[in-house]
Structure formats: C-alpha cells, structure tokens
Amino acid sequence: MSTEIQPYQVEFDEYLRDESRSVGHADSISFPKNEDELIEIVRKLSKTEIPVTVQGARTGLAAAAVPYGGHLINIGRMTRILGARYDEQDNRFFLTAEPGVLLSQLRKAVSSGEFEIAEPDDLTQAALCRYKAGEWFFSPDPTEASAALAGMVACNASGARSFCYGPVRPYVEALRLVLVDGRTLHIRRGEQKAKGRDFCLNLDDGSYIIGKLPDYAMPKVKNASGYYIEEDMDLIDLFIGGEGTLGIITQIELRLLPMPKAVWGITTFFPDEKSALRFVRGLRGEKEATGVEFSVKPAAIEFFNHKALDLLRIQKQKIAAFAHIQELKATYYNAVYTEFHADSEEKVWEMVEQMNQMLEALGVSPEDTWVANNPRDMEKLLVFRHAVPESVNMLIDQRRQKDPAITKLGTDMAVPDQYLDKIMDMYNGEIQTNGLDYVAFGHIGDNHLHVNILPRDMEDYRKGKALYLQWANAVSAMGGTVSAEHGVGKLKAPFLAVMMTDAGIEQMRALKAVFDPQGHLNPGNMFTMKKEGDA
Amino acid sequence: MNIVVCVKQVPATTEVKMNKETNTIIREGIEAIINPFDTYAIEEGVRIKEQGGGKVTVISMGIPKVADLLRETIALGADEAVLLSDKAFAGADTLATAYTLSLGIKKMGPVDLIICGKQATDGDTAQVGPSLAAKLGIPHTTYVRKIEEIREGTIRCQRLTEDGYEVIEMPLPAVITVVKEINEPRIPSFKGLMKAKKAEIPVWTADEIAADESLIGLKGSPTWVVSTFVPQHNVNSEMIEGKPEEQAKILVDKLLSLQLPLSK
Ligand SMILES: Cc1cc2nc3c(=O)[nH]c(=O)nc-3n(C[C@H](O)[C@H](O)[C@H](O)COP(=O)(O)OP(=O)(O)OC[C@H]3O[C@@H](n4cnc5c(N)ncnc54)[C@H](O)[C@@H]3O)c2cc1C
Numbered sequence: 001m002s003t004e005i006q007p008y009q010v011e012f013d014e015y016l017r018d019e020s021r022s023v024g025h026a027d028s029i030s031f032p033k034n035e036d037e038l039i040e041i042v043r044k045l046s047k048t049e050i051p052v053t054v055q056g057a058r059t060g061l062a063a064a065a066v067p068y069g070g071h072l073i074n075i076g077r078m079t080r081i082l083g084a085r086y087d088e089q090d091n092r093f094f095l096t097a098e099p100g101v102l103l104s105q106l107r108k109a110v111s112s113g114e115f116e117i118a119e120p121d122d123l124t125q126a127a128l129c130r131y132k133a134g135e136w137f138f139s140p141d142p143t144e145a146s147a148a149l150a151g152m153v154a155c156n157a158s159g160a161r162s163f164c165y166g167p168v169r170p171y172v173e174a175l176r177l178v179l180v181d182g183r184t185l186h187i188r189r190g191e192q193k194a195k196g197r198d199f200c201l202n203l204d205d206g207s208y209i210i211g212k213l214p215d216y217a218m219p220k221v222k223n224a225s226g227y228y229i230e231e232d233m234d235l236i237d238l239f240i241g242g243e244g245t246l247g248i249i250t251q252i253e254l255r256l257l258p259m260p261k262a263v264w265g266i267t268t269f270f271p272d273e274k275s276a277l278r279f280v281r282g283l284r285g286e287k288e289a290t291g292v293e294f295s296v297k298p299a300a301i302e303f304f305n306h307k308a309l310d311l312l313r314i315q316k317q318k319i320a321a322f323a324h325i326q327e328l329k330a331t332y333y334n335a336v337y338t339e340f341h342a343d344s345e346e347k348v349w350e351m352v353e354q355m356n357q358m359l360e361a362l363g364v365s366p367e368d369t370w371v372a373n374n375p376r377d378m379e380k381l382l383v384f385r386h387a388v389p390e391s392v393n394m395l396i397d398q399r400r401q402k403d404p405a406i407t408k409l410g411t412d413m414a415v416p417d418q419y420l421d422k423i424m425d426m427y428n429g430e431i432q433t434n435g436l437d438y439v440a441f442g443h444i445g446d447n448h449l450h451v452n453i454l455p456r457d458m459e460d461y462r463k464g465k466a467l468y469l470q471w472a473n474a475v476s477a478m479g480g481t482v483s484a485e486h487g488v489g490k491l492k493a494p495f496l497a498v499m500m501t502d503a504g505i506e507q508m509r510a511l512k513a514v515f516d517p518q519g520h521l522n523p524g525n526m527f528t529m530k531k532e533g534d535a
Numbered sequence: 536m537n538i539v540v541c542v543k544q545v546p547a548t549t550e551v552k553m554n555k556e557t558n559t560i561i562r563e564g565i566e567a568i569i570n571p572f573d574t575y576a577i578e579e580g581v582r583i584k585e586q587g588g589g590k591v592t593v594i595s596m597g598i599p600k601v602a603d604l605l606r607e608t609i610a611l612g613a614d615e616a617v618l619l620s621d622k623a624f625a626g627a628d629t630l631a632t633a634y635t636l637s638l639g640i641k642k643m644g645p646v647d648l649i650i651c652g653k654q655a656t657d658g659d660t661a662q663v664g665p666s667l668a669a670k671l672g673i674p675h676t677t678y679v680r681k682i683e684e685i686r687e688g689t690i691r692c693q694r695l696t697e698d699g700y701e702v703i704e705m706p707l708p709a710v711i712t713v714v715k716e717i718n719e720p721r722i723p724s725f726k727g728l729m730k731a732k733k734a735e736i737p738v739w740t741a742d743e744i745a746a747d748e749s750l751i752g753l754k755g756s757p758t759w760v761v762s763t764f765v766p767q768h769n770v771n772s773e774m775i776e777g778k779p780e781e782q783a784k785i786l787v788d789k790l791l792s793l794q795l796p797l798s799k
C-alpha cells in the first residue's frame with residue numbers, strides 16, 4: 001500500500017542523496033501514488049514529532065531533497081498529467097500535472113500532443129481539440145530533463161532560456177498544496193494577494209493563515225535565494241522557490257508558450273576570455289562593447305570557459321557517450337552559446353547577420369561556429385552543453401574514491417550587469433592565487449556563472465570552501481545573489497546568511513513559523529529553525 | 536576525386552504513419568528532413584575531400600521543396616547539389632529511383648565514388664545504393680563502417696556484419712552505402728550556412744537527363760506494396776564454399792529446392 005510509512009532499509013539508499021552528491025539519513029520513507037495518499041501520510045505524521053523531507057527527482061544541486069533524519073516522502077510515483085485548459089481570449093494553454101511528472105515527460109507530451117489524460121473533464125476535452133503538436137512549448141529548461149516539476153517549482157528553477165523567458169515562476173498558474181498539519185490549499189495566480197506586507201491566506205477548509213512578510217528587498221538579479229517577497233505580492237509566489245519549507249505541492253498548473261517558428265542555436269568559439277565577454281555584452285545590447293548595434297534579445301547566452309573545454313577534450317577520449325561530441329579545435333579557448341527565437345527564418349537571419357558583424361568586429365572567424373537550425377543539430381548542441389556538468393560530476397566521483405569527504409564546490413551566484421568583467425576577474429584571479437582546479441560555465445547573459453571548484457584533496461577542499469564564503473560576501477556587496485537558480489538547500493545556507501544578514505534570516509524563520517510552527521517540513525533548507533533553549 | 540552523395544528527403548518521425556487504403560506513407564503535416572543515414576554519407580564525402588582534395592556533389596530525386604534540404608547539405612560541406620525533379624518521376628519505386636539517379640550522375644561526367652546512406656528511414660529497403668551500382672555497371676559495398684584506404688583507383692573498406700566486419704577492396708568508380716558508425720556528422724558553421732544561403736540548386740527534369748519514360752516514376756516501378764510489416768529476424772546463415780561458379784550453382788539449387796513462390 002502506498003500510504004504505508006515504511007521503516008528505512010538499505011535498499012532505499014539511493015533516496016538519501018541528490019546530485020550535489022551529499023548523503024543524508026532517514027528513519028522511514030513513503031511513496032504516495034496520488035494526492036489523497038500523500039495527504040493521509042502527512043496527517044499521520046502531523047500527530048507525531050517526526051520531521052518530513054519531501055523529494056522530487058533528486059536532481060537538485062544543493063541537497064534540498066537530502067533528509068537529515070525523520071521521514072522521507074518521495075513523490076516519484078505521482079506522475080500523471082491530469083488536465084488541460086485553453087484560454088481562447090489570450091491564446092494561452094495550461095496543463096495540470098502531478099508533482100512527480102518529469103520535465104522530460106512533460107516535454108514529450110507537449111511536443112507530441114499525447115498527454116495520456118486518464119479521465120479528461122469537459123474543459124480538458126475542449127482544450128485538447130484545439131491543441132496542435134509543435135505549436136506550444138514549456139520554456140523552463142534546467143538542463144537536467146529528469147527533474148520533477150515540483151522540484152523545479154520548489155527551487156524556482158531556471159535554465160539557459162531564462163535569459164529571455166525568466167524562471168519557472170511566471171509559468172506557474174495554480175498550485176495545490178498540503179501543509180504540514182494536513183490542511184490543504186488551492187491557490188491560483190491573481191486570487192490571493194498580500195496587502196503591503198501583511199497577508200491572510202485562505203485554506204480549503206475555510207480556515208486561514210495570517211502573517212507578515214519579511215521586509216528585505218529582493219536583489220535585482222536572477223534569484224533563487226530565500227523566500228520571494230514583494231509588497232502586495234501574489235501569495236502563490238511564496239511557494240515558488242520556497243524549497244518545500246511552507247507546504248508540499250500536490251498539483252501544478254503550468255502555462256505553455258506559443259512555440260517560436262524558428263529556433264537557432266549557435267556556439268561560437270573565442271581565442272581568449274576578453275573577446276568572449278565583449279561578445280556577451282554586445283549581445284545584451286551594449287553597443288560600446290563591439291561597436292555593433294544588437295537590437296534583439298537572444299533567448300539564451302551561455303558560456304563555457306577554457307577549463308570547461310579542456311575537461312571536455314579529456315572526457316571525450318574516455319567516455320563513449322561523449323565521443324559523439326564534435327571535435328574541439330586546439331585554437332578554441334572558450335565558447336559562447338546563443339539561442340535565437342523568432343516568428344520566421346528571415347527574422348532569425350537578421351539577428352544572425354548582426355551577430356556576424358559583431359564577430360567580425362572581434363576578429364572571430366565565421367568558421368569557428370556551430371550553427372544548429374534543425375532538431376538534429378540542436379540536439380547535438382544540447383549534448384555538448386549537458387556534457388560539461390556531467391563531466392564535472394564524473395571527475396568528482398573519481399576523486400571521491402580517493403577521499404570520500406571531497407565534494408564539488410559549485411557556485412550559483414549572479415551579479416548586476418555592470419559587474420560582469422569584475423566578477424570574472426575575481427573568479428579567475430582568486431582561483432589562480434589559491435592554486436585550485438576549476439571549470440566555469442553557465443548563464444553568462446545574467447552574469448550568472450557556475451564556478452565549479454574541483455578539489456584534488458582535502459587541502460583544496462578547505463581552500464575552496466573559504467573562497468566560496470569570500471565570494472558570497474563579495475557578490476552580496478555588489479547587490480547580487482548567492483543562488484540564482486539551484487536554490488539554497490542545505491549546502492548554501494551559510495551563504496544565504498551572509499546575503500540576508502541575521503535580520504533577514506530571522507524574518508524568514510518567522511514567516512515559516514506561521515505555516516510550520518515546529519519546523520517539521522523540510523528542516524534545514526535555507527536556514528534552521530531555532531529550537532527552544534537556542535540563544 | 537569526384538564524389539557524389541545521394542540523399543533522400545524523409546519525414547522527421549520514425550513512426551511512419553501509413554494510409555491504410557492506399558498503402559502509401561502519409562507525409563502531410565510531418566516535417567521533412569534529410570534521411571539521417573545520408574548525413575553520414577555527406578560527412579564521409581566531405582572528409583575524403585578535405586583529406587585528398589576533390590569535389591562533393593549531392594544529388595536527390597524529389598519534389599521542388601527538396602532544394603531546401605539540398606541547400607542544407609551545402610552548409611554541411613558539399614560543394615554543389617543537384618535536384619532531379621519532374622512530375623514524371625512521381626511514384627518511383629527503388630528500381631525507378633536508381634535508374635533516375637544513375638542518369639543524373641551520368642550527366643555530371645566522370646565520378647570516382649558514390650556514397651549513399653545504408654537505407655532511408657521511411658521505406659527501409661536499402662535497395663537504392665546497390666541498384667544504382669547495377670545501373671551504372673560498377674561494383675558496390677553496403678554497410679560500410681570505415682574506409683581504410685583510397686589509393687590508385689581502388690577503395691578498401693570495412694563492411695559491418697552481424698558479428699564483426701569484412702574488409703572489401705573494389706576498383707573505383709564504385710558505390711558504397713554507409714552506416715552511422717562511420718563518422719560523426721558535423722554541425723554547420725556560419726561560413727557554411729552563408730554559402731548555403733547563396734547557393735543555386737539546379738533542377739534537372741526527365742528530359743534533361745534523357746530518361747526513358749517507361750523506366751521512371753510509377754510507370755517504371757514494378758513494385759507493388761501489398762502490405763507492410765516489421766519482419767521477424769530469424770537468421771540461420773550457412774556459408775557456401777567453393778569457386779564462384781560452384782557457389783552460384785549450389786545457391787541456385789538450394790533456392791529452387793525451397794520452392795519459393797515466383798512472380799509471373
Ligand atoms: C547536470 C545538471 C544541470 C542542472 N542545471 C540546472 C540549470 O541550468 N538551472 C537550474 O535551475 N537547475 C539546474 N539543475 C538543478 C535543478 O535544481 C534541478 O534539476 C531541479 O530544479 C530540481 O528538481 P528535482 O525534482 O530533482 O528536485 P529535488 O532535488 O528532488 O528537490 C529539490 C527541492 O524541491 C523540493 N520538492 C520536491 N518535490 C516537492 C513537492 N512536491 N512539494 C514541495 N517541495 C518539493 C524538495 O524538498 C527540495 O527542496 C541542474 C542539475 C543537474 C544535475
């Protein structure tokens with residue numbers, strides 16, 4: 001029976017870790033198959049003092065789904081798409097899904113139009129009649145397509161295309177949640193808002209939760225650190241990026257976007273870092289960077305530094321799955337990936353020609369590019385991009401065999417535009433001063449790089465950790481964020497404390513306490529609740 | 536070295552939907568792409584050219600829209616592309632297709648090597664490459680997974696088999712059909728794309744290749760598709776030994792002894 005709370009056994013070991021490679025422990029585990037079963041489990045637990053960790057597909061990189069004792073609810077069996085809705089007036093298409101639906105599963109359904117909805121209601125049937133495969137897409141793409149939707153919502157995940165389309169947040173139209181005490185909540189965008197910084201949230205049973213929002217200001221960059229707070233905010237946004245600390249998501253309504261007619265991906269290789277950075281700034285519309293006016297917003301601007309390409313060159317020799325990656329010429333120092341979306345091929349050509357002028361101004365040959373304008377080649381570029389974080393993980397696994405205490409130290413920080421060059425100099429310079437091994441890649445359009453420090457031994461690991469904390473301070477001082485997309489989880493809680501200061505953390509604790517006074521839900525994520533007797 | 540690569544337009548999906556009444560493939564509403572195996576043929580041609588010099592010309596028989604896909608092959612490194620397109624070609628089976636392609640290739644002048652993909656993903660017959668060689672009266676090797684050497688008018692290649700590979704050497708000109716183990720097709724560069732955008736794709740009609748009307752299109756196609764199904768693979772191989780003449784005799788005797796139904 002799937003409402004069963006099973007005692008923990010070694011066969012469940014895989015559920016104790018996520019892609020951060022940290023390993024926790026649990027006393028019991030459950031695998032609900034639907035909302036009713038999940039509610040029943042939560043109600044049983046609410047009568048105890050047992051803390052609960054919820055997990056999706058465990059692709060998270062901050063140990064947010066890793067339990068440190070108590071009960072573990074795995075939503076991996078709640079994988080149905082439940083319904084669809086078409087809003088004719090604004091030409092918007094919505095899908096309702098269970099929390100464990102994987103991104104890959106959703107994408108497949110969206111592209112094929114085969115949703116396999118078991119009992120479609122009238123709205124769904126009407127919507128599906130209007131649905132044409134290939135006309136819609138779901139824009140969030142956190143690279144790892146095996147992520148679950150609830151995990152993505154809980155982390156407010158982003159991805160390459162967030163440069164243009166934003167993170168998951170604006171695409172979440174409605175949520176169903178169960179609170180730690182077993183009460184449920186159905187919240188739809190636009191229906192329940194805060195008044196200034198005060199809020200009253202109505203629950204399904206007629207009861208309500210009254211509380212006060214923290215008064216910190218959100219950093220003006222892409223961000224996934226701490227509760228999303230805004231005056232008069234829509235209360236649904238509290239749960240998006242809330243890392244599962246306020247409620248358990250049992251249903252998600254997502255909004256799809258009309259599919260652009262033309263999608264092109266272009267990887268350009270540069271001979272040095274300065275010219276790559278000028279190109280990035282040029283693409284963002286900063287004319288002074290290249291002298292060329294660039295008038296459109298690319299869907300994505302991604303970067304792979306020289307160390308990332310070097311690592312790929314090595315892994316390509318060793319790993320069969322990477323052998324298919326195109327040859328990386330010795331003259332390629334680093335790479336910038338750009339994606340263009342438009343209503344017609346002609347429009348993309350216009351963008352591409354402007355981009356070519358920029359390359360000319362930078363002295364980069366049009367031969368040093370990979371241009372994909374069909375699904376076959378787009379897939380190849382995706383494999384290339386995905387191979388970088390995967391290579392990092394493989395390398396770390398190797399090093400852990402020598403010393404299991406070593407983990408990857410991956411940053412997820414973003415800063416405002418004007419600090420791009422400064423932050424790159426900071427990363428490169430301080431890594432070199434400390435003699436560390438690293439690769440850097442990611443969403444450079446948002447000044448959001450994943451610097452992955454790759455410790456060779458414990459000495460490196462300690463140095464890396466110290467450096468990380470130092471960067472958290474520097475980035476916070478620039479008005480940036482310590483986590484722009486992966487979430488804070490357990491691993492980045494010390495950095496959140498730097499960014500938010502004690503006052504901010506204290507206000508977040510107070511907000512959590514109105515939903516979960518005992519701090520039983522996803523304990524340890526973002527911050528720890530103070531226990532009685534704590535100073 | 537003059538290299539010709541044959542490509543076909545196929546539907547982007549692998550799940551081919553059939554019209555049950557006419558037993559033909561439903562092509563409406565499905566995006567058209569270059570037959571995936573042909574992209575390996577193009578890449579191999581381009582690599583041979585890059586190493587030893589020469590020219591790669593792509594040829595396809597198809598509807599006028601195929602010109603767009605041919606442009607794509609130029610982005611992938613081909614020098615030129617030719618489209619054989621005429622209403623009279625419509626409805627061609629593998630035999631008529633091979634005949635039509637052979638005329639197009641003859642019109643190009645002397646050719647050293649012709650490369651095809653091992654099969655098209657829509658029909659899956661794998662017949663056009665070998666038929667084309669027969670029409671041109673030149674040797675062929677199918678399922679090539681590696682070209683070991685091209686030298687002094689010969690080609691030596693590895694032919695993929697179920698349990699390994701055979702090494703085959705043939706005089707040039709010759710036809711090879713390639714499997715995807717042979718290489719990794721490149722992603723086009725900007726330079727390739729710009730070239731493709733400007734490229735002119737000549738279109739040759741039945742008259743221009745001096746085709747015999749009775750051998751092209753539906754008229755020239757003896758194949759009738761009665762039904763299609765996925766074959767059960769249950770292969771029992773038996774190697775026949777002896778001199779070629781003896782082998783041929785043994786084979787014919789064996790086939791006759793099976794009393795297979797013969798077409799009239
Ligand atoms: C190779 C690689 C590349 C990646 N690249 C990106 C990237 O580019 N951008 C990006 O944003 N992310 C990226 N990620 C990480 C990303 O955070 C996760 O992929 C995803 O957002 C988490 O989904 P999940 O289902 O795996 O969640 P999990 O890791 O299982 O959990 C994450 C959080 O969600 C919570 N949660 C799960 N289910 C529920 C629920 N039902 N209710 C409430 N809370 C819940 C958990 O408690 C936890 O706090 C990458 C990961 C990998 C491995």
